[in-house]
Amino acid sequence: MTTLDRNQNKLDLSQILEVLSDGSLPIRFTAYDGSETGPDDAPYGLHLNSERGTTYLATAPGDLGMARAYISGDLEASGVHPGDPYEILRVMSEDIHLRRPPARALAAITRSLGWELLRPIAPPPQEHLPRWRRVAEGLRHSRTRDAEVIHHHYDVSNTFYEYVLGPSMTYTCACYPNQDATLEEAQDDKYRLVFEKLGLGKGDRLLDIGCGWGGMVRYAAKRGVKTIGVTLSREQAEWGQKKIAEDGLTDLAEIRFSDYRDVTETGFDAISSIGLTEHIGVHNYPSYFGFMKAKLRDGGLLLNHCITRPTNNSRARAGGFIDRYIFPDGELTGSGRIITEIQNLGLEVRHEENLREHYALTLRDWNRNLVANWDAAVAEVGLGTAKLWGLYMAGSRLGFERNVVQLHQVLAVKLDAKGNANVPLRPWWNG
Known part of the structure; x- marks a missing residue:
C-alpha cells in the first residue's frame, strides 16, 4: 500500500x-x-x-x-x-x-x-532576473548586457574571491601535474601549459581576452612578454593593475577595463582566451574567433580554454540555477562546434585536449578554501551568498566528474598566405 x-x-x-x-x-x-x-x-x-x-x-x-x-x-x-x-x-x-x-x-x-x-513569491536577493526580463539591459550578448551579467558574477568582492581562489586569484580550471599537487601548483602549471602551447618567448606580444585578475598576464610578463589583458569587471581590472605595479611589471603588462572588441592593437604573436567563451553566446562565435584572427600576425597562435558540453547537439543555454544565480546568459556547446567555427574562419587547429577531471579537482580545492575561510567569507558577502558559492562549486564538481560538462583547450594557428603554419612538427610543450 x-x-x-x-x-x-x-x-x-x-x-x-x-x-x-x-x-x-x-x-x-x-x-x-x-x-x-x-x-x-x-x-x-x-x-x-x-x-x-x-x-x-x-x-x-x-x-x-x-x-x-x-x-x-x-x-x-x-x-x-x-x-x-x-x-x-x-x-x-x-x-x-x-x-x-x-x-x-x-x-x-x-x-x-x-x-x-x-503562489510564486519573490526569490532570494542573490538571484538575477529571468531571461525575459533582462531586455532592459539590452539584447542578449549586446555590449551593455554582457557588461551587466559579468558585473553580476565577478564584482561580488575581490576579498571574497581571495578567500575562495587563493593567492593565484585564478578563477579558471587548473592543470594538476599529479594528484598530490596543491591548487597553487596546479594553477601555475595551467599558465605554464598555455604559455608553452602558444610558443611565447621574451619580446613577444600577447593579448589575453577575459583576463580576470590578470594571472596569465602576470605570468607572461614575468617571462619578458609584452601583455595586454582585458576584462569587463572593473574590480578585476583595478585589482590586477595594482598587482602588476606591486610586481614591478608595468613596463610589460597592462589590464584594461574594457570590452575585448575595443582593443585596437594588431599583430599579436599570440592570443589566449581562458574562460571567456562561455559568456560569448554560440551565435557570436564567428565574430569572436574572427576578431582573434584579425588581431594575430601570420603564424600567430591562439588558445581557447573553456567549459564545454560533451556533445555538440545539446541545448546551449544553461539550466535555471546556473542562469539565474551564476552565469546569466551563459551558453555552452561541444568542443566540436568550437573547432568547427575556428576552422571555418581559415584558422588551423593544431591540438585540443579535455581537462575535465582537472576542473573537478579545482572545484574541490575552491570548496576547501571556502570552508577554511568560512567565517571571514560570510562576514564579507553574507551567509546567503557564501552558501550559494558552496552549493554552486560542489554541484559543478559533480558535473565535471560525471561528464555532464567538460573543459577543452583548443590551439590554432593563423596560416600565412602560402598556407604555412611555421610551427614544430610535433607538440613542443611539456604536457
Whole structure:
C-alpha cells in the first residue's frame, strides 16, 4: 500500500517527498510540520523549516527551487559544511530519483499543500532576473548586457574571491601535474601549459581576452612578454593593475577595463582566451574567433580554454540555477562546434585536449578554501551568498566528474598566405 493509498485526505510534507521519490531516500528528511522520513542513522539530512521553503520547492521544481530554499535558509543540510555540500549532493544525485507523479497523486499533493503555498513569491536577493526580463539591459550578448551579467558574477568582492581562489586569484580550471599537487601548483602549471602551447618567448606580444585578475598576464610578463589583458569587471581590472605595479611589471603588462572588441592593437604573436567563451553566446562565435584572427600576425597562435558540453547537439543555454544565480546568459556547446567555427574562419587547429577531471579537482580545492575561510567569507558577502558559492562549486564538481560538462583547450594557428603554419612538427610543450 502506498503513502497515497494510506491517506486519501491530506499528505504531510514527508509523505509528499515519498510520493515524488518512490520512497527510496538515502538521507533523513524532517520538516516544520513535524513529519519525517528516511533512515534514522543516515549520515546526511535535510530539514525544511518554513512554508516559504515549501513554496520555493513547489513553484520551481528541480535545482532552481532547491537552490532558492537552500540559499534563503529555508532548507538546511546536516552532515556537511555549508561551504562544501558535495557529499550530500553526491548521495542525492545518485540515490534519489524524483519523478513526476500520475495525475491522481499530483492532485492529492496540490490539495495537501493548498493554493496559498503554490503562489510564486519573490526569490532570494542573490538571484538575477529571468531571461525575459533582462531586455532592459539590452539584447542578449549586446555590449551593455554582457557588461551587466559579468558585473553580476565577478564584482561580488575581490576579498571574497581571495578567500575562495587563493593567492593565484585564478578563477579558471587548473592543470594538476599529479594528484598530490596543491591548487597553487596546479594553477601555475595551467599558465605554464598555455604559455608553452602558444610558443611565447621574451619580446613577444600577447593579448589575453577575459583576463580576470590578470594571472596569465602576470605570468607572461614575468617571462619578458609584452601583455595586454582585458576584462569587463572593473574590480578585476583595478585589482590586477595594482598587482602588476606591486610586481614591478608595468613596463610589460597592462589590464584594461574594457570590452575585448575595443582593443585596437594588431599583430599579436599570440592570443589566449581562458574562460571567456562561455559568456560569448554560440551565435557570436564567428565574430569572436574572427576578431582573434584579425588581431594575430601570420603564424600567430591562439588558445581557447573553456567549459564545454560533451556533445555538440545539446541545448546551449544553461539550466535555471546556473542562469539565474551564476552565469546569466551563459551558453555552452561541444568542443566540436568550437573547432568547427575556428576552422571555418581559415584558422588551423593544431591540438585540443579535455581537462575535465582537472576542473573537478579545482572545484574541490575552491570548496576547501571556502570552508577554511568560512567565517571571514560570510562576514564579507553574507551567509546567503557564501552558501550559494558552496552549493554552486560542489554541484559543478559533480558535473565535471560525471561528464555532464567538460573543459577543452583548443590551439590554432593563423596560416600565412602560402598556407604555412611555421610551427614544430610535433607538440613542443611539456604536457
